[in-house]
Amino acid sequence: MPGLLWLCLALMLMGICSGHSLFTCEPIKVHRCLGINYNMTFFPNMMEHYDQDIAASYMEPFMPLANLHCSPDVHHFLCQAFIPACTEENKVIRPCREQCETVVSDCEENIRVFGITWPSELQCDKLDPYLGFWCPLQLKSSSGHGSSFLGAQDCAPPCSNMYFKPHDIEFAKTFIGICSIICLGATLFTFLTFLIDVKRFRYPERPIIFYAVCYSFVSLIYFIGFLLGNDAACIKASTFTSVDTVVMGSQSKGCTLLFMLLYFFSMAGLVWWVILTITWFLAAGPKWSCEAIDKKAVWFHSAAWGIPGSLTVTLLALNKVEGDNISGVCFVGLYDLDALRYFVLAPLCVGVVVGLSLILAGIVSLNHVRQVIQHDERNQEKLKKFMIRIGVFSCLYLVPLVTLLACYTYEQSYRSTWENTWINERCQEYSIPCSYKTTEQSHPDLTLFLVKYLMTLVVGISAVFWVSSKKTCSEWAYFFNRTRKRDPISESRRVLQESCEFFLKHNSRVQHKKKHYKASSHKLKVISKSMGTSTGITATKVSTTTNNQGTSALGNREPNMQASLDRGTPSRSSRRGERDREREREREREGLERRSKGGSSSKVSSRSGSLHRAAEGR
Numbered sequence: 001m002p003g004l005l006w007l008c009l010a011l012m013l014m015g016i017c018s019g020h021s022l023f024t025c026e027p028i029k030v031h032r033c034l035g036i037n038y039n040m041t042f043f044p045n046m047m048e049h050y051d052q053d054i055a056a057s058y059m060e061p062f063m064p065l066a067n068l069h070c071s072p073d074v075h076h077f078l079c080q081a082f083i084p085a086c087t088e089e090n091k092v093i094r095p096c097r098e099q100c101e102t103v104v105s106d107c108e109e110n111i112r113v114f115g116i117t118w119p120s121e122l123q124c125d126k127l128d129p130y131l132g133f134w135c136p137l138q139l140k141s142s143s144g145h146g147s148s149f150l151g152a153q154d155c156a157p158p159c160s161n162m163y164f165k166p167h168d169i170e171f172a173k174t175f176i177g178i179c180s181i182i183c184l185g186a187t188l189f190t191f192l193t194f195l196i197d198v199k200r201f202r203y204p205e206r207p208i209i210f211y212a213v214c215y216s217f218v219s220l221i222y223f224i225g226f227l228l229g230n231d232a233a234c235i236k237a238s239t240f241t242s243v244d245t246v247v248m249g250s251q252s253k254g255c256t257l258l259f260m261l262l263y264f265f266s267m268a269g270l271v272w273w274v275i276l277t278i279t280w281f282l283a284a285g286p287k288w289s290c291e292a293i294d295k296k297a298v299w300f301h302s303a304a305w306g307i308p309g310s311l312t313v314t315l316l317a318l319n320k321v322e323g324d325n326i327s328g329v330c331f332v333g334l335y336d337l338d339a340l341r342y343f344v345l346a347p348l349c350v351g352v353v354v355g356l357s358l359i360l361a362g363i364v365s366l367n368h369v370r371q372v373i374q375h376d377e378r379n380q381e382k383l384k385k386f387m388i389r390i391g392v393f394s395c396l397y398l399v400p401l402v403t404l405l406a407c408y409t410y411e412q413s414y415r416s417t418w419e420n421t422w423i424n425e426r427c428q429e430y431s432i433p434c435s436y437k438t439t440e441q442s443h444p445d446l447t448l449f450l451v452k453y454l455m456t457l458v459v460g461i462s463a464v465f466w467v468s469s470k471k472t473c474s475e476w477a478y479f480f481n482r483t484r485k486r487d488p489i490s491e492s493r494r495v496l497q498e499s500c501e502f503f504l505k506h507n508s509r510v511q512h513k514k515k516h517y518k519a520s521s522h523k524l525k526v527i528s529k530s531m532g533t534s535t536g537i538t539a540t541k542v543s544t545t546t547n548n549q550g551t552s553a554l555g556n557r558e559p560n561m562q563a564s565l566d567r568g569t570p571s572r573s574s575r576r577g578e579r580d581r582e583r584e585r586e587r588e589r590e591g592l593e594r595r596s597k598g599g600s601s602s603k604v605s606s607r608s609g610s611l612h613r614a615a616e617g618r
Helices: 001-020 054-066 074-082 095-107 109-113 165-196 207-228 253-283 292-295 298-315 337-372 377-430 446-462 462-469 468-484 488-544 547-595 601-617
Strands: none
Touching: 054 074, 054 109, 074 095, 095 109, 165 207, 165 377, 165 446, 165 462, 165 468, 207 253, 207 298, 207 446, 207 462, 253 298, 253 337, 253 377, 253 446, 298 337, 337 377, 377 446, 377 462, 446 462
């Protein structure tokens, strides 16, 4: 008897098993719900239906709503209500409150027309609100680093890009690497031109140099990201069930360092451009001098480095560091829309508006000055060229900056759609709930991201336009001629040449002094000797003769002294002529030194000897 009871119970269980799935996931059989973004279901459903056939029969009165497409979510909502989704972990995913409210609002008129009775189990206020994205086990990250992905804590996006194929990512990396090299060369050329002649770039154009330095660091960081690949932007999988994920928060010191440098110098470059427009306005409007603007340099530097520094520290405190698996660097706002809006879009908008306003005000002031000096054609032409130069430079900066702003705006507008598309495409792979937003599948275009990276780097190239002139070419030519490399033989010849020229010059001066002072000193000795002799003779005569004879002797001595003094006067004029000729010979020798650098010492020595002999002949 007990055995019969156990047999009956077994038969009953077998019958039940043929009707439903014994609380395990089973494949969907209802043809109305085939082809949606899940293929496994679970029974009983929320209306207490224990079989797919029964659920399909109760769902049939609602099908006119799906056929009429009164709401884009109606078909998915009905299937999820009557044929609920089931994950591999036997988790049942029912429709959410937001989806229900959308369907009821869109199909209210059709529900009334067809006389459809809405089940009490499907009342929207009885449904749970949408809990958002469920982080799959493959994307789980270690806790304590502040990582967040699509609202799920301790979760990170996959390192393999969510939107593009691997060959598209490789092309994008190569493109960014080439652009970073070009920008780095251009900005370094601008900075080195400044170092060659520091006094050339004064205020109001001095901020261009600091602006170029900032973008040289930006391009250098992108080039480093190109060399590193995804080593800095991604983290290797910690378990065999997980995958490589993007760095989120403070998970990697290398990524954090790249973020700090990239964001700091990007914002500093923007601030320096705004300061450049301020200095132009002060020079054109209130007519500030270069010295007056230079006195405000401390305030300019405080703003240019202080504002980006404070923003960078704030982002680090908020753990908003995010790896970029396209460029290989780390930035902000790649997955967090709020961070993108407040820390990228807002500063760009403020910089564009303030800079453009000041540029227009400065151009209006310069045009007024141009009308005042319209009779001075020379200065008017110079001012006209300066205004054209400012206008072209401003366009070269503003056009890429506005394009970059448009790219960021478009990205933040459509990113939610792209993320929902990715969730619906990968929800079964990751065994997570699919998104209730069943809008059209949308994927971003790779061109948008390429233009965004290009405009980020092209902005720095505009600084080359300001230093491109004939004066720059001449300065570089002089620099290369002055710092031309010398081999050891040429260097020793140069040292020998300079030594020979020094001794020749010294010897020439000594011989000239001997020649110059020999005759004059002889004359002075003759004068003093004749004066002493005459005095002695006169004294003798005075002592032995009469006073008249003494007076005659003194009278004879005065003409002799006058003649001697007259002979001394031409000696001074000849001395001045010798000095002039000596200066002329020194100038000739200095010109010879400049022309004969790199030549052999023997030729210089022979030429110096000939000059020396010519000087002695003169």
